[in-house]
Amino acid sequence: MLKFTVRRLVQLVPILLGLSILVFVWVRALPGGPANALLGERASAQSIEEIRRELGLDRPVWVQYFSYMGRVVRFDLGTSISSRRPVLTEINERFPATVELSLAAMVFAVGVGVPLGFLAAKRYQDWFDQGSMVGSLLGVSVPVFFLGLVLKYVFAVKLGWLPSVGRETVTSTAPHPTGYYVLDSIVTLDPAALLDSVRHLILPAVALGTIPLAIVTRITRAAVLDVAGADYVRTARAKGMQPRVVDRRHILKNAMLPVATVIGLQTGLLLSGAILTETVFAWGGMGDWIYRAINNRDYAVIQGGILFLAIVFVVVNLLVDLSYAILDPRIRTR
Amino acid sequence: MPVRPIPRVLALVAALALVLAACGGGDKGGAGGAGAKSGGTMIFAASSDPKSLDPAFISDGESIRITNQLYEGLVATKPGGLDIVPSLAESWTPSADGKAWTFKLRSGVKFHDGTDFNAEAVCFNFDRQYNFKGLAQSDAVSYYWVSVFGGFSDKKEPSLYAGCEASDPQTAVIKLTHPSSSFLAALSLSSFSIQSPTALKQYKADEIGGTEDSPRFSAYGLEHPTGTGPFKFSSFKAGDRTEIVRNDDYWGKKSTLDKVIFRTIADGAARRQALEAKEIQGYDNVDPNDVEALKANFQVLQRPAFNIAYVGMNQAKPPLDNIKIRQAVAYALNKDALLKAKYPPGSQAAVDFMPPDVPGYNPDVNPYKYDPAKAKQLIAESGVKNPTIEFWYPTDVSRPYMPDPAGNFQAFKADLEKVGFKIVPKSAPWSPDYLDAYQAGKAQMYLVGWTGDFGDADNFLGVFFQAEKPEWGFKNPKIFGLLDAAERETDQAKRETLYKQAAVEIAKFVPGVPYAHTGPFLAFAKNVQGYVPSPVTTELFNSVTLGGQ
Numbered sequence: 001m002l003k004f005t006v007r008r009l010v011q012l013v014p015i016l017l018g019l020s021i022l023v024f025v026w027v028r029a030l031p032g033g034p035a036n037a038l039l040g041e042r043a044s045a046q047s048i049e050e051i052r053r054e055l056g057l058d059r060p061v062w063v064q065y066f067s068y069m070g071r072v073v074r075f076d077l078g079t080s081i082s083s084r085r086p087v088l089t090e091i092n093e094r095f096p097a098t099v100e101l102s103l104a105a106m107v108f109a110v111g112v113g114v115p116l117g118f119l120a121a122k123r124y125q126d127w128f129d130q131g132s133m134v135g136s137l138l139g140v141s142v143p144v145f146f147l148g149l150v151l152k153y154v155f156a157v158k159l160g161w162l163p164s165v166g167r168e169t170v171t172s173t174a175p176h177p178t179g180y181y182v183l184d185s186i187v188t189l190d191p192a193a194l195l196d197s198v199r200h201l202i203l204p205a206v207a208l209g210t211i212p213l214a215i216v217t218r219i220t221r222a223a224v225l226d227v228a229g230a231d232y233v234r235t236a237r238a239k240g241m242q243p244r245v246v247d248r249r250h251i252l253k254n255a256m257l258p259v260a261t262v263i264g265l266q267t268g269l270l271l272s273g274a275i276l277t278e279t280v281f282a283w284g285g286m287g288d289w290i291y292r293a294i295n296n297r298d299y300a301v302i303q304g305g306i307l308f309l310a311i312v313f314v315v316v317n318l319l320v321d322l323s324y325a326i327l328d329p330r331i332r333t334r
Numbered sequence: 335m336p337v338r339p340i341p342r343v344l345a346l347v348a349a350l351a352l353v354l355a356a357c358g359g360g361d362k363g364g365a366g367g368a369g370a371k372s373g374g375t376m377i378f379a380a381s382s383d384p385k386s387l388d389p390a391f392i393s394d395g396e397s398i399r400i401t402n403q404l405y406e407g408l409v410a411t412k413p414g415g416l417d418i419v420p421s422l423a424e425s426w427t428p429s430a431d432g433k434a435w436t437f438k439l440r441s442g443v444k445f446h447d448g449t450d451f452n453a454e455a456v457c458f459n460f461d462r463q464y465n466f467k468g469l470a471q472s473d474a475v476s477y478y479w480v481s482v483f484g485g486f487s488d489k490k491e492p493s494l495y496a497g498c499e500a501s502d503p504q505t506a507v508i509k510l511t512h513p514s515s516s517f518l519a520a521l522s523l524s525s526f527s528i529q530s531p532t533a534l535k536q537y538k539a540d541e542i543g544g545t546e547d548s549p550r551f552s553a554y555g556l557e558h559p560t561g562t563g564p565f566k567f568s569s570f571k572a573g574d575r576t577e578i579v580r581n582d583d584y585w586g587k588k589s590t591l592d593k594v595i596f597r598t599i600a601d602g603a604a605r606r607q608a609l610e611a612k613e614i615q616g617y618d619n620v621d622p623n624d625v626e627a628l629k630a631n632f633q634v635l636q637r638p639a640f641n642i643a644y645v646g647m648n649q650a651k652p653p654l655d656n657i658k659i660r661q662a663v664a665y666a667l668n669k670d671a672l673l674k675a676k677y678p679p680g681s682q683a684a685v686d687f688m689p690p691d692v693p694g695y696n697p698d699v700n701p702y703k704y705d706p707a708k709a710k711q712l713i714a715e716s717g718v719k720n721p722t723i724e725f726w727y728p729t730d731v732s733r734p735y736m737p738d739p740a741g742n743f744q745a746f747k748a749d750l751e752k753v754g755f756k757i758v759p760k761s762a763p764w765s766p767d768y769l770d771a772y773q774a775g776k777a778q779m780y781l782v783g784w785t786g787d788f789g790d791a792d793n794f795l796g797v798f799f800q801a802e803k804p805e806w807g808f809k810n811p812k813i814f815g816l817l818d819a820a821e822r823e824t825d826q827a828k829r830e831t832l833y834k835q836a837a838v839e840i841a842k843f844v845p846g847v848p849y850a851h852t853g854p855f856l857a858f859a860k861n862v863q864g865y866v867p868s869p870v871t872t873e874l875f876n877s878v879t880l881g882g883q
Contacts (some may be wrong), residue, residue: 086550156610156611280603281604284598285573289573
């Protein structure tokens with residue numbers, strides 16, 4: 001197990017090196033540059049040249065790359081040209097927001113998707129099954145930003161039940177020692193702050209979790225259908241085991257293996273791809289930040305942000321692989 | 335097969351619904367407080383975080399919106415207008431040669447850190463910017479110093495600034511290397527606000543560390559900004575909010591608001607929904623398409639126009655070097671029809687390259703009234719057979735002066751084709767591709783515009799036409815000379831005459847076709863009173879009160 005983990009972590013090094021080169025070259029291949037983005041319509045050819053020189057962008061790309069990697073290994077990801085703050089500081093502030101939202105979205109997707117998929121399989125081809133399958137098709141088809149706007153229109157603007165933007169009420173003075181607001185409110189034993197941050201989480205989590213929900217539902221349904229026909233399930237039933245116990249111990253547990261893979265992949269995707277949801281809900285996370293950095297040609301943010309998310313993605317996938325071992329002891333012994 | 339889990343799921347859904355309902359109707363974020371006649375918190379949505387609250391280092395609107403509340407300059411613009419009025423200086427006189435300006439300062443003013451405002455502080459601030467080194471000299475950092483004063487103390491580029499003298503605590507004399515009259519209007523820019531020298535030194539505001547590609551800015555800008563304004567800095571949280579609180583020791587009109595929170599909401603639709611959900615009480619740059627819908631339940635205000643949309647023509651690219659072809663373009667464009675179809679209410683057709691409120695504006699230049707017959711005739715006279723023009727327009731952008739660039743392009747393309755031009759469409763994403771292309775002189779004809787920084791003709795005509803630029807591709811000594819003379823003239827009346835003359839020459843020469851001025855919209859909750867929209871966006875929150883709801 002340890003050997004496996006270490007080997008996977010070592011494999012990470014060439015992946016990240018390759019990715020860093022790719023991203024580095026890619027951002028520089030984009031037309032224009034940070035100077036134009038900084039100065040907008042006021043940029044002159046001379047000021048653009050000057051800024052390129054000041055930012056060291058007039059040097060050969062490989063010189064820039066080695067100077068960059070030299071700093072990266074010392075945990076210096078550079079400074080954002082648009083916010084003028086160190087990239088690592090911004091990641092520190094923004095990553096918890098993205099994690100919190102992604103986890104909430106996954107809790108929603110798994111919490112609703114697994115029972116839904118299970119029920120659909122159990123009621124194979126009746127109205128419930130058909131309905132949930134059509135629903136999940138809709139779920140993967142609706143654009144996230146549109147769903148976000150609609151949810152906000154109904155629950156924030158019309159009904160006034162839930163807030164439409166941000167992670168907490170803007171006048172809140174709750175302390176945030178960890179940056180994970182829900183956790184913070186629990187740590188500081190502040191029920192009002194807990195309620196506030198959970199209320200702010202609901203709409204974006206539902207918007208973001210809809211696609212994973214649809215996928216988890218479908219995969220669960222397919223896996224359960226598959227397992228329910230297996231010999232050992234028939235045997236368990238034949239020996240008179242309680243249906244509920246069969247469902248839980250034999251069907252659900254064995255069906256969870258493909259579901260876990262999907263959950264892992266989806267979580268990785270959410271962590272790196274919550275751009276539209278974060279923008280629509282003014283969430284202040286990583287996705288929105290990197291998206292705007294690409295528009296601003298904010299090289300340090302694009303490079304640092306993507307590199308960081310790549311590490312997260314790989315680590316999440318590693319955790320998924322490790323979870324197989326827990327779900328399926330056969331993998332452990334192999 | 336028994337289906338027991340259903341009741342559980344239903345129970346879960348029911349429980350969730352209950353929680354939702356229980357949460358509903360609670361805190362709405364807006365802390366204006368029902369019935370609050372004074373006090374309270376105003377929440378205003380910003381489209382981005384401030385880059386810094388050190389005004390010397392910024393040129394973006396969201397940073398300036400906040401520094402306007404924290405700091406004051408020697409002079410200011412009249413609320414809602416462009417006239418220069420006293421602020422930290424009570425009066426001023428230029429010397430006979432126009433190279434020394436004496437400012438009599440207000441007494442009894444204190445910075446937020448309790449230190450005294452005086453002539454020494456004024457000189458400290460101007461000397462500070464003049465002595466910027468390295469990265470601080472970059473256009474990206476000290477844009478307004480560079481554009482108003484030019485170079486720095488290292489004399490790499492000539493500077494307008496010659497020095498500052500504090501002859502007594504209430505008198506500061508700013509010396510210039512040559513007479514400049516746009517100087518006074520430029521002093522109303524937030525960048526030339528007076529900051530506490532003690533705070534600047536204590537927090538090492540000028541220190542930019544790190545390396546060229548990884549600079550480290552001082553913490554002063556986002557943690558300790560210290561001015562004399564009606565509000566004091568309270569806190570900043572990246573991606574979320576900036577808070578300022580009332581300055582109870584303010585020398586002028588004290589705010590009735592306890593606090594103003596600028597909440598960062600990058601997405602325009604999200605800002606609108608936040609206003610509708612009562613989570614904010616106002617926001618800027620309302621989408622013109624939302625104006626009518628918002629008017630039902632909110633106040634929608636419009637700023638006086640302070641921008642110009644124009645069609646640029648690059649004379650380095652034939653046939654645009656032919657003046658008859660340029661005139662034909664000018665006569666072919668149906669500005670009024672475009673404004674009617676594509677622009678928000680309150681927009682005006684442009685004739686001069688600056689908005690009407692700017693002193694020196696000339697309404698009497700040749701307006702090139704829509705005349706397709708004349709355009710055809712001019713093409714025939716030009717000797718150019720089947721004139722073909724590459725016409726550029728930006729994508730992925732909406733500017734206040736150009737809400738829908740593709741729409742403008744389509745309308746103008748049809749106008750031009752009607753009189754016999756062949757149009758080759760070219761488009762690119764606005765930033766940086768499009769800006770890069772047209773500024774480098776790659777675009778033949780292009781849609782672009784400009785929003786002014788301060789209320790002076792030099793900030794429009796001077797920016798466009800005072801020197802040779804690749805985007806225009808021409809050298810016209812007469813126009814350059816008139817604009818140089820206007821910049822040096824200190825007599826305001828004479829200056830205005832010079833700018834009017836320049837406008838006539840520009841219109842004759844047709845370097846481009848100005849076509850629209852627009853005023854951006856702001857939306858507020860009904861209980862917000864006293865917000866005075868300014869053409870140059872210097873709107874102060876100390877005049878704002880929150881009424882009962």
